Amino acid sequence: MAAEVILEVRDLVKHFPLTTGIVFKKQIGAIKAVDGVSFDLHKGETLGIVGESGCGKSTLAKVLMALERPTSGSVKIKGREIAHARGGELKAMRRNIQMVMQDPYTSLNPRMTVGDIIGEPYDIHTEVAPKGDRRKRVQELLELVGLNPDHINRYPHQFSGGQRQRIGIARGLALQPEIIVCDEPVSALDVSIQAQVINLLEKLQNELGLAYIFIAHDLSVVRHISDRVGVMYLGKMVELGKDVEIYDKPAHPYTQALLSAVPVPDPEGREQRERIILQGDPPSPANPPSGCRFRTRCWKAQEICAEQEPLLQIRPGTAHESACHFAETHDVVHVN
């Protein structure tokens, strides 16, 4: 991977304080939504982030977008810190990182026309496009995402879910960012529309050289689009590697359990595959287990897991990083 690193995340922590009292607030604890996440994103690459509900995927996206301030750690875009940037500096940096949101029905202002929605980035960042040029640019964007440029004066409710998601993508592209954070961009769409949107994202990546952070809980979608995949559990990255490594040679027990739950469309061989059924629910992020966070549900757990926190590093017998004291590769999916 020789490409330039454009996003560098180091030891990112986001805790949401739990408070009591109305006027005089007292902190009684914290939800540890993201608790020490590090990774790099290279130019033109797609990094998939998977994990179950509540593992901190969306909080991670919000912190990357500087919509939430991290508790500690750093997020650097092309070597410049965004996590603590303010005012004009932050605004300038936002030109380089944009997002596509999950729900196409709530992510577009119902009182604005498509032209106003996609053109809004130019109203905010007036230096990007001269005023007379904006309408033309919006129409070009509409065409780029596969919508009719003549529909510029329509309102969002006149479009279908898939078309609305295209509008959301066009808005994200308006400032020509190098990084796009996609927070479950297809989970609210029908399967056939999902494919269209995914293909559009891939086409745009090839044409514009975008780098994606692709957050999803659908493992097959992530596998389809990602170059590398990170698996999150309870605010921590438990495994990080190339997509083939993660899917064919998962080393962390949680990844293995997650992969064993992927539905297999082919009835033949479906009976033979392993099903790892985890016991219990994920622990509360306000009070995570000591040591390894997965140990309460792990069949491999031993004393060391409660005492020592396993670091995300390359373990013996594996080629990619995983955070487990007893990491060993194990193919659960058995795809030929």
Added chain:
Amino acid sequence: MSSSVASPPQSGGRHQKKQNDKPASLWSDAWYDLRRKPAFVISAILIGVLLLMAIWPTLFSSVDPRACDLSVARQAPSAGHLFGRDNLGCDVYSRTIHAARNSIVIGVLTTVLVAVIGGLLGMVAAFYASMTDTVLSRLTEIFFAIPGILGALLIASTFRDQINSILLVIVSLTVLSWPMTFRIMRAAVITAKNQDFVVAARALGAGPSRLMFRHLLPNALAPVIVVSTINLGVFIAAEAALSFLGVGVQSPDISWGLMISDARDRFLDAPLPLIFPAVFLSITVLAFIMLGDAVRDALDPKLR
């Protein structure tokens, strides 16, 4: 249930979508609904006539409302003086017509002031949250604790010599009514604030004024408009109450409340000078409240 028996059921949904290809925003939907409601049509016509009365009273009555003649006090209705004459011998019909202006001016201005002050503060409180919200919310609670008409009475009687009586009525009603609008706006903005499109605008780098006026306000305005329409009627009634109690509009200005107050002493001898302004007042208040009700129904998707 389906109206089109001939078309195959599986394509029905798509067909309907094609047919209803009209732009259907909340407002145009509401307008479509409203035009078909008798309550709205009747109240709109009444309000139209009342507004005309407020702007050109001479269109309805050529008699001078201040031309009084004590020698004909409490005269019964006649061809020239349809509603008769009051205790001071003034023409009741002409006075009733001319009073519409003060009542409507007070109602409209108070409504606008309350909507602007309560709405802006509510939006600011909800947008900035934390300390701003705490301070403003506690402030509204203090105002909520003052009983409505009693508080207005207090303000109006304290400052009655300093300011013009009509202005004083507007100010005292506004001071006591903005907390209601504040709360409605605050709740609506808090709901709108967490929607994805606001987050998306923030991610683009939109500043507070753009977020508030372009994204939050248009999506939080509907409930405030509804309450304002209903409030308009309430304020006109409150003006009459204050004038009746002697702290509202002062003579020589004319208002329905003042006319009712003046006529009450001799009500048993001459009921008409009290009844006519009271009927006009009731109709006006009813028209605005009916309008507010119809607008609320049209703007509330849950009642469809």
